[in-house]
Amino acid sequence: xxxxxxxxxxxxxxxxxxxxxxxxxxREGALAVGPTPxxxxxxxxxxxxxxxxVPVPAGLTAWWPLDGNLIDIQANNPTTGFGGYSFxxxxxxxxxxxxxxxGFFQSDTVPDLSPSFTFDxxxxxxxxxxxxxxxxxxxxxxxxxxxxxxxxxxxKLTLLMAENSPHPFVKFLQGVLKKNVWSxxxxxxxxxxxxxxxxxxxxxxxxxxxxxxxxxxxLSVGGFHGAQNFNGIIDEVEIFxxxxxxxxxxxIFSAGVLxxxxxxxxxxxxxTAWWPLDGxxxxxxxxxxxxxxxxTNFAAGEVGQAINFDGTNGSFTANNVPxxxxxxxxxxxxxxxxxxxxxxxxxxxxxxxxxxxxxxxLSLNGGTTTVSSASxxxxxxxxxxxxxSFNGSQLLPT
Numbered sequence: 001x002x003x004x005x006x007x008x009x010x011x012x013x014x015x016x017x018x019x020x021x022x023x024x025x026x027r028e029g030a031l032a033v034g035p036t037p038x039x040x041x042x043x044x045x046x047x048x049x050x051x052x053x054v055p056v057p058a059g060l061t062a063w064w065p066l067d068g069n070l071i072d073i074q075a076n077n078p079t080t081g082f083g084g085y086s087f088x089x090x091x092x093x094x095x096x097x098x099x100x101x102x103g104f105f106q107s108d109t110v111p112d113l114s115p116s117f118t119f120d121x122x123x124x125x126x127x128x129x130x131x132x133x134x135x136x137x138x139x140x141x142x143x144x145x146x147x148x149x150x151x152x153x154x155x156k157l158t159l160l161m162a163e164n165s166p167h168p169f170v171k172f173l174q175g176v177l178k179k180n181v182w183s184x185x186x187x188x189x190x191x192x193x194x195x196x197x198x199x200x201x202x203x204x205x206x207x208x209x210x211x212x213x214x215x216x217x218x219l220s221v222g223g224f225h226g227a228q229n230f231n232g233i234i235d236e237v238e239i240f241x242x243x244x245x246x247x248x249x250x251x252i253f254s255a256g257v258l259x260x261x262x263x264x265x266x267x268x269x270x271x272t273a274w275w276p277l278d279g280x281x282x283x284x285x286x287x288x289x290x291x292x293x294x295x296t297n298f299a300a301g302e303v304g305q306a307i308n309f310d311g312t313n314g315s316f317t318a319n320n321v322p323x324x325x326x327x328x329x330x331x332x333x334x335x336x337x338x339x340x341x342x343x344x345x346x347x348x349x350x351x352x353x354x355x356x357x358x359x360x361x362l363s364l365n366g367g368t369t370t371v372s373s374a375s376x377x378x379x380x381x382x383x384x385x386x387x388x389s390f391n392g393s394q395l396l397p398t
Contacts, residue, residue, distance in 0.1 A: 100231030115191025128153025
């Protein structure tokens, strides 16, 4: 089980569960995170073993994480999926799985107001389908390509850009896209210099010169007008309004499974402790740094990294965490792999646990008050956020 950002707030109780974690707190103010079932991180280690997400570069105009939906979390550009697609495990959290026959998505309103641009994305290519497969394409007003990145059956990448259309500029890289592995692709183009670069896995492999038309025309990912469909998985699609430099693109690639840092909400008031668990047990709010015991390590989490428990004797404890009044909140993200165990406890005060069915059980006042959820409230093998809020006399919301 893994545990992620743990926050403790006096006045209201919030619990968040991350990658199956267990948290314990003693009456004297000790907070501990306890054992969880053994498991292996399903994702391969990111390049250079990054320990945190990479900040989002300036100029981002659209961002589709593809975490179970087609929402553009940067600008909320309306987006529609077509044909055969689903969502499943990706490079960074979830991704869009395309059937290679009819699946793709399109957004008609992504701004394209200057000749400069960058796009980048992760792809998992399953191989050829007998035709060039469109990875990403931006149309012109006449329905032709302003720019398009495609792959053929041999793994050759082809970039087309409208240069005095209908005579497009074409550049290609032979055999660089490998089958059945994740690859990071990016194209960065400066309208001021009319120079661009194609990047594969953080390396600039081809520099080119060209001109292009631009305007706010449809953007499609994984196909073009329902044809030339991509056979594989696509993740983390971003569009920028400027040419990112080589270091910025390499940083995105090197972040690996941790990806780019997502927009986040400001911490609520009266927070007394916060353990992000990004490679250590530091409390970045109140300084109540924890200590680990038993089988624990750090691995990719729901937000940055998380603490991973062996399910036998792993835990962490933080001493002297304040508990000055009856009202409190705490929260955490949890990825539960199964089995019964304690998630969070403060001896003689409160305890949150799960049984083997995924039922959550909360005990207050040393067990004199107990409430529980239905079985299966905590899903297995998925990240869940759990919140408990207590105002001193009742749980919130009622």
